[in-house]
Amino acid sequence: MSTDALGLREQKKRETRQAISDHATRLFVERGFERTTISDIAAAARVAKMTVTNYFSRKEDMALDHHEEFVASLAATVRGRAAGQSALAALREAFLAAVERRDPVIGFAGEPFTRMIADSPTLVARLRELHEQREEALAAELGGDLDARVAASALAGVHRVLFADLTRRTLAHEDPDAVAAALKEAATTAFGLLESSFGGYAVRAV
Known part of the structure; x- marks a missing residue:
């Protein structure tokens, strides 16, 4: 098979996967997650039930389709931090940038x-698992020892608190711009609380 044919095949797979996720999400929002079946999703996407389960081993992952990016996000940010930058500084900078672009990965998903x-x-329950997996991935990136696990717990904990705050404000129908402003202020305060303990931790060598 030619390179072009392989590329088209992979593109078709991505399009099919996205279509299944989009139809599933629409049904979940309309009917509720528990009341929507795999058969419902397959019918809406015009594919076989087996196709749905081939692309998604868990029904939850059709709703939380950014789960892989979510789990990897903190570790990836720390891995890519600039020379002379601490893990805390990198994560704060990345979070504030995510607020500016209303990134769905940090919770900007609409009411x-x-x-x-x-x-x-x-x-x-699945979201709770993903938060835990994200913390574990961050701890591994930081070295996996006791210091790394403590730091990851604190740093990921800030993200968990901010995610919950964003969820609360979204469900309360607060204005999106006001939510973003409040979240930015909360993030500045929350990360600032960790500065004395972790401001000098995991600073990338110059």
Whole structure:
């Protein structure tokens, strides 16, 4: 098979996966996560049930389709930090930039989608798992020792608190611009609280 043919095949796979996720999310929002079946999703996407399960081993991952990026995000930010920059400084900078662009990975998903997650015990539990996996990935990136695990707990904990605050404000129908401004202020305060303990930790060598 030629390189062009392989490229087209991979593009088709990505398009199919995205289409399944989009139809699933629409149904989850309309009907609720627990009340939507794999058969419903397959029918909406006009694919076989087996196709759905081939692309998504877990029903939850059709709703939380940024889960891989979410889990890897903190570790990736620390891995890419600039020379002379601490892990804390890199994570604060990246979070504030994510607020500016209203990044769905940090929770800017709109009220209907956020409500759909909040109303589903299955998705709430899955989101909790993803937060834990993200913390573990960050700890591994920082070296995996006791210091790394403590630092990862604190740094990922800030992100978890801010995610919850964004969720609360979204469900309360607050103005999106006001939410972003409040989240930016909260992030500055929250990361600042860690400065004395972790401001000099994991500084990349110049």
